[in-house]
Amino acid sequence: MNPKKIEPFFYIGPALITLFIILVYPLGYSFWLSFHNWTLITFREGVDFVALKNYYNVISNIDFIHSLLVTFLFMFAAILFEFIFGMGIALLLNLEFKGRNFFRTVILLPMMVTNVVIGLTWRLLLNYEYGLVNKLIKFLGFNAIPWLSKTALAMSSVIIVDIWNTSSFVALLLLAGLQTLSKDLYESAKIDGSSKFQSFMYITLPLLKSSILVALLWRIIDTFRIFDVPYLLTAGGPSRATEMISLYVYRYGFQNFNLSYASASSYLMVIIMLIFSAFLFRIFRKDY
Template sequence: MVFKKLEKIAPIIFIGPAIIILFLIVIFPMIYSIGISLSEWNLMRGGNWKFVGLRNYYYTFFQDPDFYTSLRVTLVYITVAVGLEIIIGLGIALLLNRPIKKVGVLRTILVIPTTMTPVVVGIIWRLLYNPELGTLNYFLELFGFQKLNWLGDPNLALPSVILADIWEWTPFIALILLAGLQSLPREPFEASIVDGASPLQLFRYITFPLLLPTLIVALLLRVMDAFKTFDLIFVLTKGGPGLSTELLSLYTYKYGFKFFHMGRASALSYILFLIVFVITQFFLKYYRSGEES
């Protein structure tokens, strides 16, 4: 009888602490923040809450033009940065998958940018972009070109931030795709080579279709993470000049910790969550359909 009782309560004993921790650090904060998003709560005016329903969401979608500017900047940033990271990362993965000497050393060097924190990456690139003492302007002057204000020019700030992001995250994509390449079966390649297939045909008809599930996973992980980009841009430009590099993550931060409007900041965070959720579901649906076919 004792053992039967222990068998019944054993799952509760083992799972219970994890459920409690999950509730305290995930579920309760989510419920709490949903309540904030439905309230008028400005810390500059005191700590009193006032329930306003969906007013914060209505204001964001219909009365705040800066939201759409920030959304456009975010989509451009993610499309260009992640797109180039996938293309360059795939090229690096294909190169490292070849039987070349010292490939282990190359992989070690490749992973260095990914091991750095975004704040450190931001500081490094801020020094490189320095208009007076930066390395990039030094080489521009060396070849007779005019110095550029990389982070102070609204037309250059976003491309400059994207370049730093590409440098940091391309190795991550390359390593995922390299692992995918090394897990592919060799038989289709050997049979195609015997049939006289060219390297381009091998890539188009065998490598790419077999690698596509891994490519979608890498793309999904990177897109989800790119929507949360904050520290790199905060160190480089703080979202400026103007709104030229202000992603939705920085826009939400500005409402919460600059204007102290916690209700609108919470609403923005859930809008960002919904955008990421919809995009994630699209990728997962495409991934599952690809696996079934």
């Protein structure tokens, strides 16, 4: 072989081989598992090939469908508000004023902080009896709100915490996009008599398209896999109202120890995610 051709693999090879060993092989194994029957009680007697039975069981399981719907609901609501707030924050931070770096850093903190700690802190903040939020509400003369113990409210709480947690991430990505836009465009639009709102709608938004898509892709990937915050905030409850898909797989795989069932359901997650990403990448491609 031509040494010129081998050279790149001298650099890329070690990383790819490592990734292959720690990822491709395990994923292949769980793919195999998903067509077999592996439970903690029976695996010593042998692991039977069951074809698509696990997949069939997952899809026909009402809890799985429920988790999927819960996750999509969460995904939609959280991302919607994160983009509204994120865009607002990005536009603010794109202005020129003193202390811009300082504010940018402070606003960024929630997304850097350990999710486990966030989940626990908000669990206390939203506690019905002694949480600070309800104390404040009672102080203002209203009734305390059962944030974490009523179905719809628990879902809203998970969404609110996620908005608090990651709006700044969306803001950061949009801000990076905003900073690449040239000021001249706005100047000439102003001369042509367009209002600030018009320049935002017809100049900023279209030019930010790629930043918006990237932020959207990351948020879809991240909300779809969310685990830490709901696990600690609500533990998927009350009565599975906030049992996101990762929590569902966790319950089957590591509390009931049905690993083949967990493999099948997690592969369905991968398929859904790949469809999503392929779809978003297509939109990307169309423009660039």
